[in-house]
Amino acid sequence: RLRRAIRELRPDAVVMLGEAAGCKRIRLETTAWNELDFRIPDNAGRQITAQPVVAGSPESRPSTLPLQSLYEKLDALGHAVSLSDDAGRYLCNQLFYTAVEFLGKGDKTCPAGFIHLPLEHDYPTERVVDALSEVIRELRSAGPPGGLRA
Numbered sequence: 001r002l003r004r005a006i007r008e009l010r011p012d013a014v015v016m017l018g019e020a021a022g023c024k025r026i027r028l029e030t031t032a033w034n035e036l037d038f039r040i041p042d043n044a045g046r047q048i049t050a051q052p053v054v055a056g057s058p059e060s061r062p063s064t065l066p067l068q069s070l071y072e073k074l075d076a077l078g079h080a081v082s083l084s085d086d087a088g089r090y091l092c093n094q095l096f097y098t099a100v101e102f103l104g105k106g107d108k109t110c111p112a113g114f115i116h117l118p119l120e121h122d123y124p125t126e127r128v129v130d131a132l133s134e135v136i137r138e139l140r141s142a143g144p145p146g147g148l149r150a
Helices: 002-009 067-076 091-105 125-142
Strands: 014-020 026-029 031-033 060-062 081-084 112-118
Touching (some): 014 091
Parallel strands (some): 026 081
């Protein structure tokens, strides 16, 4: 479904979000891993272990978001933020790898990446909304002439 949505919508950027229990910071994920290793079943009851996300593809793929500038901007605004090279091996990583792998074979101008967010009791929703609004502003200013489509 993700590939079809990207193909049909032709976005200017793909930013995927997930929650990370126990995390107190917004984590900008640097690396998608071509590995699935579910500790618990997903909502469909699948519990995949030691399998690639995309068979025959590289072990990892980097985020293509401007992570350093996003980090600097969020940090300057007082957000608890970090760069992370481990998006896990569950659904967040599966989505992340699928997107960067698909876009890496086609539209190399569309940046894609994943951001893990703390749970609400660890980071207030208003602060998360503020941070994500800043991510969108930064991507629009770094995008093609005229900015990204809204």
